Structures are given as structure tokens and as C-alpha cells.
Amino acid sequence: MEQSLYLAPFEHENDLAQELTFKNLPIIEQQGRLFLVQGSRRDIVWAQVSFYNIQKLSITSINDGAKQLKNLGRNWALYSVTQHRRAELIQEALPHYPTKPIAFLAPRPEKPMGGWTLWDNDTILASSDTSSLYPLGEMTFIEDQVNPPSRAYLKLWEFFTCHSPRLPRADEHLLDMGACPGGWTWVLQSFGGPVTAVDKAPLEERIAKLPRVTVRKESAFGIDPKDLPKVDWFFSDIICYPARLLELVKRHEAQGVKNFVCTLKFQAETDHATTEQFVRELGGKVIHQHHNKHEVTWFRIEE
Ligand SMILES: C[S@@+](CC[C@H](N)C(=O)[O-])C[C@H]1O[C@@H](n2cnc3c(N)ncnc32)[C@H](O)[C@@H]1O
Structure with a gap:
């Protein structure tokens, strides 16, 4: 059966867990702010990004991990929950993506940004079918420090x-x-x-x-x-x-x-x-x- 991964916003793990329970979506496992859930695509409010159609990749090495991800798609953002150094080395072997602050009303990227995590030493969970156009649902602006009277x-x-x-x-x-x-x-x-x-x-x-x-x-x-x-x-x-x-x-x-x-x-x-x-x-x-x-x-x- 299909599984999905949801990433809670920083310090909002409880909100995401409560919402999943409220919507009767069984949590299979949680690592850090990531929740692995049984079931297919759902709109989850308290997910800063949702990874749908999860692919489970068994990997034999860092190079093998990077190769398998590249075969699945081009743009990959990592959310690391374990084996951080190994995960970073895989990410470094993947194409870089823009992380700079963007301008108000900047054109939207055309495709959702892929997301992946190293779930254990030998297993990558990856999705090229995510809910966000931005890496892990995070984006910042080139802010106007002068005119607006508040950050709202x-x-x-x-x-x-x-x-x-x-x-x-x-x-x-x-x-x-x-x-x-x-x-x-x-x-x-x-x-x-x-x-x-x-x-x-x-x-x-x-x-x-x-x-x-x-x-x-x-x-x-x-x-x-x-x-x-x-x-x-x-x-x-x-x-x-x-x-x-x-x-x-x-x-x-x-x-x-x-x-x-x-x-x-x-x-x-x-x-x-x-x-x-x-x-x-x-x-x-x-x-x-x-x-x-x-x-x-x-x-x-x-x-
Ligand atoms: C978070 S602030 C709004 C910030 C604003 N959107 C901005 O960009 O500067 C919330 C506002 O709600 C207002 N508020 C609370 N109760 C209200 C009411 N009954 N009618 C109108 N405004 C109310 C407060 O006075 C406060 O200014």
C-alpha cells in the first residue's frame, strides 16, 4: 500500500501528529520532524512539505544512493534524520539547487521540488511528487526593511x-x-x-x-x-x-x-x-x- 511522508514545521511536530490522528491516518514511524504515514495523497495542513508516492531505495554505497536518486529526477532536497554525514555526502553528489531569497512575485518554479531522506543506513525514502515548489517547503524573501511597519x-x-x-x-x-x-x-x-x-x-x-x-x-x-x-x-x-x-x-x-x-x-x-x-x-x-x-x-x- 502507498505511503506518504510529511515534514512538520519547526516545533510543530505535535500539531502534525494531532492532525494525522484527527484525520485517521496511521503513523507508521516518526524520525525527527518527518512522519511516515500509511495512505496516499492527502492535503495535510501542518506539513511544510508532503512527499507523495514514496520510493523506497535500497542503497549499497553513497555513490549508489546518488545514482539512484539521479535516475528518479533532477532536483533533490535532503531532510536528514539519521546518518547525517552519509546523507550529506549523497546530497553533495547531486545537482545543486537555488537557495537564495526570492523577490515578491518572483515567477514560480514550474515543477515541484523533489525531497528525500536517508531513513536508515541502507534505505532512502524519496519523492519527486511533493507538495511544494520550493526545497522542503522553505522559502525566504529579499525583505523590505524600510516600508512595511511589521513583519506580518x-x-x-x-x-x-x-x-x-x-x-x-x-x-x-x-x-x-x-x-x-x-x-x-x-x-x-x-x-x-x-x-x-x-x-x-x-x-x-x-x-x-x-x-x-x-x-x-x-x-x-x-x-x-x-x-x-x-x-x-x-x-x-x-x-x-x-x-x-x-x-x-x-x-x-x-x-x-x-x-x-x-x-x-x-x-x-x-x-x-x-x-x-x-x-x-x-x-x-x-x-x-x-x-x-x-x-x-x-x-x-x-x-
Ligand atoms: C497580528 S495583528 C495584525 C497585523 C497586520 N495584519 C499587519 O500586517 O500589520 C492582529 C490585529 O488584530 C486586531 N484585532 C483584534 N480584535 C479585533 C477586532 N475585534 N476588530 C478589529 N481588529 C481586531 C488587533 O488590534 C491587532 O492589530
């Missing part, structure tokens, strides 16, 4: 660079809920259309004064969607319980909003049930982006 903008940069099927157009109205100090508003304003930024706390003044930005200093939950001009994209980075956010999203959806990008933030425990409820009731997809912390991103975009 990196979540939206990642979303639009790596995941969104399209960008907002200049004729679309963007609603930014939980906008203070203004990192998301700063990104959204760059698409050329009107942005309404909502927060109980004030936005940084220079962001609030940007052209096309309207600030509403009030609770996102107190706004009646009917009182807003037609909204095309709903964004939320509000700190609140995911269940509360779900109700808010539904109210705006009922008013005709088509596109959503929302951060679901968790307190002590990760709320896997409400995370699943978003997709079950509203469609779309939930991912844990490289720039997400103890939170995930739910999105639904009409193409």
Missing part, C-alpha cells in the same frame, strides 16, 4: 508569490480586517485598488495616509457588511478564536464576497476541528505557510 506583510507576500491563483486587480475593493499596524494594508494598497483597513487600534500614520486607503477604527465584528461598498476580497489577520472568524466570514460571504484570505490563529491548543470546518462549509484550502507561526491560512479565491 511576509505572510501575504508568500501567499501571493507561492499560492494565490491570481492577484487582486486595481478595480477590486479589498477589505483588510485586523489591519494594525498596517503590513497587510501596505501590501494590498500596492495592487492599485481601494483598501478599507479595519482595526480597533490605529494604523501607523504613514500607512493610513497612503493613497486609496480608508481606515475604520472599530471592531471588525461590529461592522454590518451591508454598510460597506461592494467588497471583492476579504482579508483577516484578526487575533480571535477561529470559530468567531468563521461566523464573520460567513456574514461577508452572504453579502456576496468571493475571495478570502484569512489567518486562523490558535491560543494554547490548535483547533483542528474548526480548521476543517472552514473547508467543509466554505470550500477553499487551508495551508501552513512558511511565514505562519502558530496559525494557518485559509483561502478561497475565485479565478
Whole structure:
């Protein structure tokens, strides 16, 4: 039967293990942040990368390992769990791949990046069918150290660079809920259309004064969607319980909003049930982006 490997984000092994249990996927073995699981392709939120269609390669030497991987594909990123030196020597015999920070909206690689691990001295687990275009699902940006007022903008940069099927157009109205100090508003304003930024706390003044930005200093939950001009994209980075956010999203959806990008933030425990409820009731997809912390991103975009 087919097996898959899932790599937990740093310090989120528990979240991944809980999600696998929640989804009734039996864990065969865990090594480091890697979980070997019985079953085929599934969308796993708390995997920074998923390796599908795992190939199990028995190897006799470092050269043999590198040769077998090269026969399977070109680009391979290693996640090492054991026999680290041996694994590194195999990786060194493989073609190098770019690891430099990328620019916002840099063109996406055409094919997913392969991933492999040395599971024991003589066994490689490899997949050229992974969930990420970037090595092990990790990517960093050439950051803007000057303009954004917080590092939250990196979540939206990642979303639009790596995941969104399209960008907002200049004729679309963007609603930014939980906008203070203004990192998301700063990104959204760059698409050329009107942005309404909502927060109980004030936005940084220079962001609030940007052209096309309207600030509403009030609770996102107190706004009646009917009182807003037609909204095309709903964004939320509000700190609140995911269940509360779900109700808010539904109210705006009922008013005709088509596109959503929302951060679901968790307190002590990760709320896997409400995370699943978003997709079950509203469609779309939930991912844990490289720039997400103890939170995930739910999105639904009409193409
Ligand atoms: C993580 S911060 C948002 C960061 C922002 N996206 C950025 O890029 O700068 C979360 C925000 O949610 C806001 N917030 C919490 N409860 C809110 C509510 N009921 N209505 C609106 N904003 C709320 C907080 O004031 C806080 O500014």
C-alpha cells in the first residue's frame, strides 16, 4: 500500500501528529520532524512539505544512493534524520539547487521540488511528487526593511508569490480586517485598488495616509457588511478564536464576497476541528505557510 511522508514545521511536530490522528491516518514511524504515514495523497495542513508516492531505495554505497536518486529526477532536497554525514555526502553528489531569497512575485518554479531522506543506513525514502515548489517547503524573501511597519506583510507576500491563483486587480475593493499596524494594508494598497483597513487600534500614520486607503477604527465584528461598498476580497489577520472568524466570514460571504484570505490563529491548543470546518462549509484550502507561526491560512479565491 502507498505511503506518504510529511515534514512538520519547526516545533510543530505535535500539531502534525494531532492532525494525522484527527484525520485517521496511521503513523507508521516518526524520525525527527518527518512522519511516515500509511495512505496516499492527502492535503495535510501542518506539513511544510508532503512527499507523495514514496520510493523506497535500497542503497549499497553513497555513490549508489546518488545514482539512484539521479535516475528518479533532477532536483533533490535532503531532510536528514539519521546518518547525517552519509546523507550529506549523497546530497553533495547531486545537482545543486537555488537557495537564495526570492523577490515578491518572483515567477514560480514550474515543477515541484523533489525531497528525500536517508531513513536508515541502507534505505532512502524519496519523492519527486511533493507538495511544494520550493526545497522542503522553505522559502525566504529579499525583505523590505524600510516600508512595511511589521513583519506580518511576509505572510501575504508568500501567499501571493507561492499560492494565490491570481492577484487582486486595481478595480477590486479589498477589505483588510485586523489591519494594525498596517503590513497587510501596505501590501494590498500596492495592487492599485481601494483598501478599507479595519482595526480597533490605529494604523501607523504613514500607512493610513497612503493613497486609496480608508481606515475604520472599530471592531471588525461590529461592522454590518451591508454598510460597506461592494467588497471583492476579504482579508483577516484578526487575533480571535477561529470559530468567531468563521461566523464573520460567513456574514461577508452572504453579502456576496468571493475571495478570502484569512489567518486562523490558535491560543494554547490548535483547533483542528474548526480548521476543517472552514473547508467543509466554505470550500477553499487551508495551508501552513512558511511565514505562519502558530496559525494557518485559509483561502478561497475565485479565478
Ligand atoms: C497580528 S495583528 C495584525 C497585523 C497586520 N495584519 C499587519 O500586517 O500589520 C492582529 C490585529 O488584530 C486586531 N484585532 C483584534 N480584535 C479585533 C477586532 N475585534 N476588530 C478589529 N481588529 C481586531 C488587533 O488590534 C491587532 O492589530
